[in-house]
Amino acid sequence: MKLGMNEATALEKSSLKKDLELCEKYKYDYIEIRTMDSLPNYLKKHSIDDLAEYFKTHKVKPLAFNTLCFFNNRTPEEYQKVLDELKYMCEVGNKIGCNTIITVPTVDLKKTTRTQIRKSAVKCLSEMADLAADYNMRLSVEFIGHQAASINTFGQAYSIIEEIDKKNLGITLDCFHFHGMASKIEDLEKADGQKIFVVHLNDTEDFQIGVLLDEDRVWPGDGCIKLGKIFRTLKKIGWKEDVVSLELFRPEYYQMDPDDVYRIGMEKSKSIINKINMIEKGWF
Template identity: 45%
Template sequence: MKIAFNQATTMKHSTLELDLAYCEKHGYDGIEIRLDKLKDYLRRHRPQELKAFFERSALRPLAFNALEQISFRDEESFRQIVNDLKFLGEIGGIIGCRTVIVVPAFDVGDYTKQAIKDETVRALRHLADLARPYGLRLAFEFVGYPNCSVNTFGQAYDIVRAADRDNVGIVLDCFHFHAMNSRLEDLRQADPADIFVFHIDDCEDLPAGALRDRHRVWPGQGCIDLDAILRTLKEIGYGEMASVELFRPEYWEWDIERAIRTGYETASRVVRSYFPPVKA
């Protein structure tokens, strides 16, 4: 299993240029590019410069992160989602990034689970059909908060399967999996080909429903049973890439290189117990 870096981990002070340089220096295999950091980068650079970086580097673009709250949108706000998807499709075609992470709605009110499923499937199918001409895949990420409309692995995977598009899969994030008590038995039933992105992280020991992104910590330094998750992934045949994603404000204040180096070192120690290093 390879190791990737998600730019949320250095979100406050870093840039795409710095994250690329330090990820390359410290041995990462991939990077998840934040939409806001990409737009900031393109104020100073042409897309072809980013393409040239990836052509000369061993670092690969894993995914764009993220189109948020794709469901329960009015027509005008959904149009912005569509515009951002097309923008990412164009840039992705240039730099060779073919996966976009998409996130469901929050605070939707008193909708039934079936209504949430129907609306989320509708939105995913619509976006998946728009993404196809660009060669894009959509990686659907549930969020382990009580107010997220889709907040467990089982619920999210049921939606992904109902969407019935070969360019729609799921994001498995260890924090979100733990935060609302997703079940390992649901992960065991998953087709590994449907797992488009795997986020590795850890967290403080708070009750289910109380955890928020600020409670994330480096892999292996918290209470998540990462061994059980990694063991299950190995059992079902998933071994692609683990992407370090933390949103901890404390870490945003660290020296950027220190944060990126620490992410690689901590993730590698955890992952290598189950998956040996793989280099292209």
């Protein structure tokens, strides 16, 4: 199994240039590029062609763009900005060899019914997937495991994806978010593993369901999430991407030297990956 690094893990003291160097140093296979801050900052001194050349000449490759934010239940003007941003990501993705865009649902909607949320999500994601398909790009929906998120469980997200039924539309399964609103392993068991495009590896402290925040993430293996159960199920349903990406938003980790974050992240992740690789033997 291969390992990627999401840039959020060392956000405050690093940069895309530094993250790429550290991925090479610690032998990460992939990087998730943050499009809301890291990529724009990189482009102040470099070009997209520079980034494309880097990926052509180095081991690390782009896994996905993270993140296209808040696509559903928006005003027409807001939604058009989402489409414009999606088009830009597709154009850049084609140039640098990144074929996946992660998108997240809107949070903090006021007095919006579940029916309204689903109707908007189906309409928007159908249109967005069609736009992405024109560029041979994939769209991966990441449900957010918090009560304020409009799509907050795996079952809810997968049901929407299933209704739309487009080849280039799938799901990002973040272990923290799967745990955050107590997504059901039974829902994952019924899913098509080939629709799981991205998997985020992480863990969390043992707080009550529904109150977890991104800052509660910890190194994989240091928390309470039943990672073995999630990955046993992924293997069972035919998940074949065989890549996990470390994504943490821990304030304490932001204050660390990015070199230490990448080193410890590799050590902690490899420990879990080694166990995941033994799942089929029944050892985890």
